[in-house]
Amino acid sequence: EVQLVQSGAEVKKPGESLKISCQGSGYSFTSYWIGWVRQMPGKGLEWMGIIYPGDSDTRYSPSFQGQVTISADKSISTAYLQWSSLKASDTAMYYCARRAVAASVDYWGQGTLVTVSS
Amino acid sequence: QSALTQPPSASGSPGQSVTISCTGTSSDVGGYNYVSWYQQHPGKAPKLMIYEVSKRPSGVPDRFSGSKSGNTASLTVSGLQAEDEADYYCSSYAGSNNFFGTGTKVTVL
Numbered sequence: 370e371v372q373l374v375q376s377g378a379e380v381k382k383p384g385e386s387l388k389i390s391c392q393g394s395g396y397s398f399t400s401y402w403i404g405w406v407r408q409m410p411g412k413g414l415e416w417m418g419i420i421y422p423g424d425s426d427t428r429y430s431p432s433f434q435g436q437v438t439i440s441a442d443k444s445i446s447t448a449y450l451q452w453s454s455l456k457a458s459d460t461a462m463y464y465c466a467r468r469a470v471a472a473s474v475d476y477w478g479q480g481t482l483v484t485v486s487s
Numbered sequence: 488q489s490a491l492t493q494p495p496s497a498s499g500s501p502g503q504s505v506t507i508s509c510t511g512t513s514s515d516v517g518g519y520n521y522v523s524w525y526q527q528h529p530g531k532a533p534k535l536m537i538y539e540v541s542k543r544p545s546g547v548p549d550r551f552s553g554s555k556s557g558n559t560a561s562l563t564v565s566g567l568q569a570e571d572e573a574d575y576y577c578s579s580y581a582g583s584n585n586f587f588g589t590g591t592k593v594t595v596l
Contacts, residue, residue: 406587413587414525416586419584428583471521471538472519474525475538477532
């Protein structure tokens with residue numbers, strides 16, 4: 370069974386750093402792109418960027434370029450999303466997602482809620 | 488690259504049909520047959536309903552159908568049921584990344 374399991378909810382202060390994770394299982398982790406999707410409270414889905422764990426090829430959506438870093442460790446089938454200096458506006462639910470045939474997302478993680486507040 | 492444009496809301500009575508549009512450009516929706524649709528219930532992760540414009544993943548009822556004409560894709564839900572009440576998002580490939588639509592809240596009256 371394909372699963373994407375994300376790390377737990379985080380509460381941080383502005384200016385702090387953070388790295389959240391997404392561990393894949395039940396499939397060849399290095400053969401599928403993994404994307405990150407932001408959903409701010411009460412808002413829609415936003416595609417942040419994507420990584421191919423096989424060779425760490427990474428592509429960022431223009432709105433998120435320079436704001437976050439996406440990485441992966443294929444030895445432990447885990448993708449990461451990190452911030453060096455959080456802002457209150459980073460408060461959101463973050464989903465990892467497996468991109469499959471025809472660029473569709475066939476599996477989603479359960480989401481990681483990030484709350485940034487002083 | 489801006490989000491794909493969807494109507495904020497749509498509604499129908501049980502048994503009726505509702506169609507949601509998703510308008511992009513020739514660089515995304517119009518340029519690729521890589522349009523997908525997702526259903527999201529409150530507090531849940533999105534679920535893939537349609538991929539490659541009109542294909543249904545295993546387990547998705549055939550009440551859900553997709554189509555595309557030019558830069559606009561559409562999702563039709565026929566025979567509306569109470570459990571279809573949710574937010575729906577379209578998505579298109581655009582060269583390297585994906586882009587989502589603005590989302591449509593479907594209400595079953």
